[in-house]
Amino acid sequence: MIDHRLHVLRALAEHGTVTATAAALHLTPSAVSQQLRGLAREVGAELLRPEGRRVRLTPAAHIVLRHADTLLGQWEALRAELARQNSAARGTLRLCGVSSALAALAAPAVTRLRQSHPLVEPLITEEESAECYRLLLAEEADVALVLPGPEAPPVTDTRFEQSPLLTDRQDLLVPDGHPFARRESVELAEAAGESWIVKKHNNDTYPLLTAACAAAGFTPRVTHQVKEWYAVSALVAEGLGVCLLPRIVPLPAHPVVRVPLCGGPAPVRRFLTAVPRGTAAHPLTAAGLEALHTAAAAHARGPEHRL
Template identity: 55%
Template sequence: MIDRRLETLRVLRERGTVTATAEALHLTPSTVSQQLRQLARDLGVELLEARGRGVRLTAAAHTVLRHADALSAQWERARADLAAHRSGSAGRVRICSVSSALAALVAPAAARLRAEHPGLDVRMCEKESEEAAHLLLSRRYDIAVAIPSEGVPAPGDARFDVRTLLDEPQDLLVPAGHPLAARGTARLDEAAAEPWIGSPERADQHRLMLASCAAAGFAPRIVHEAYEWFAVSALVAHGFGVGLVPRLAPLPPGDEVVRVPLRGETVPRRRIVACVRRGGDAQPPIARGLAALRAAARG
C-alpha cells in the first residue's frame, strides 16, 4: 500500500550508500538508483546530491523521510487492525538475536510459542546487534533482540519501539582451583592483579569489561584475546588468565572453569533489548513473540 521507493529511501538513510542499500533489499545498485531517480521525478524535488564517490540526502529527502516514517507506522497499525479480523493464532514472526540471547531467551520463547500457538510459524536467526536497525527496516525480521550499541535503535527513535528484556550481570570466569573459585562470590577488584582474556572483536563486551574494571579502580592487564565463549573458556581453563562472561553465555560442559558471581557497587551488567518497527507490536504474531520473550527473560 505504501510506495516501495519510500522504503528504499528509508533504508538508504540507514545504510548510507546505494551499494549497502541494494544488499539489504536484495536488489542491484542500478535498481536502487533508478527507483530513487523515479521517486525524485514524481515528487518534483532532488533527493540525492553527489558527495565524493557517494551520495548525500538533501533537505527535501529528509522531509520526505519524516512523512515516510509516519506512513510506515500508520501502515503497521493498519495491518494490526486488519489482523484483528482474523483469529490471530496463525501467521509468522521472525526473530533475529545475538548468540547468547538466542540460546537463553529466544529459543525458550519460541518453544513456548510452539506449545501455546502451534499455528504460529516462528523463524529464528543469529545476527549481530549492529545489524538490528536495517534488518527491521528492510522487513527481513519482525523482532531484533540486541545489546544497545551502534546500529541498534535508540529508545527515542521514531521508527522503532525498544523494550528492555533484562539487565544481564557478568560473571568472573576463573580456572578450577583458583583461590576465588571457592569463595562463592567476589569483588571485581580482587582480580586486579590477574592476567586477563580480552574480547576486542566483541566491541560491546570489551568496552563493558574496560569500563567496569576502571570503575573498580584498575586497568586489566590483557595478555590474550578470544572471540567465542568456548575459546575464552579454554584459555581460562588452561590458566592463561581470567575473564568476564555474560550470565547467559553458554560455556562448554565440564568442571575446568568456574563462574564466580560478582558483588559490590561495580558489578558489570549489559542490557538486552527487543526492538520492533513502531506500530508493529500491535500485530498478534509480533505481540505474542514479545510476550514470550518477556516471559523467558523473567525466567
C-alpha cells in the same frame, strides 16, 4: 501501498553508500540511483548531494525520512488492526538475536508459543544486535532480542518499538586455582592487571566489557580474540586470560570458576525486544513478544520456573 522508493531512501540512510544499499536490497547500484532520482522528482526536492565517493542526505531527505517512518508505522498499525479480526495468531514468526538470548529466552519462548499458538511457525536466526536491527528494517525479521550498544539505534528511534526484556548480571570467569577463585566476590577494578579474552569486532560483548572496565577505572588488555563462550571458557581454563561471563550463560564444563562481582557499578547486560514500529499489536508479533516476556520472567525467578 507504501512507495518502495521510501524503503530505498531509508536503506541508504542506514548503510551510507549506494553500493551498500544495493547489496542490502538485492538491487544493482544503478537501480538504487534511478529509484532515488525518481523519488526526488516526485517530491520536488534534491535528496542527495555527492561527497567524494559517498553521497550525503540533504535536509529535504531527512524530512522525507521522518514522514516515511510515520507512514510505515501507520501502515503496519493498519495491518495489525486488520489481522486482529482473526481469532488466532497464524503464520511464520521470524526471531533474531544474540546467541545467549536465543538459548536462554527464545528457545523456551518458542516451546511456549507452539503450545499456546499451534498455527504459528517460529524461525530463529542468530545475529549480533546491529545486524538484527538491519533485518527488522529489511523486513527479514519480525522480533529481535538485542543489546543496546554503540552501533545500535537509540530507544527513541522512531523506526522501532523497543521494550526492556531482561537485566543480566555478569560475573568474572577465572581458571580454577586462580587467587580470585577462592573469593566469594571481587571488585572489577581488582582485575585491571589481568589478560582478557574477547573478540573485538562483530561482537556485542566487547563494547559492554570496555564500558564496564572504564567505569571501574581501567582499560582491559585483550590478548586473545575469541567469541564463542565454550571456546572462551576453554582458554580461561588454560590460564590464558579471564572474561566477563553473563549469568544467562551456563557455566561450561571446564575447570573454571564464576566469581560474582561486587561494588559498583555492577556490569550488566540489558536485553531489549525490538520490532518495526506499528507491528507490536499484530497478533503474530504480539504472541511472540508475550512468549519472550514470559520466558524472561521465568528465567528471572530461577531454574525451577523454566521449561
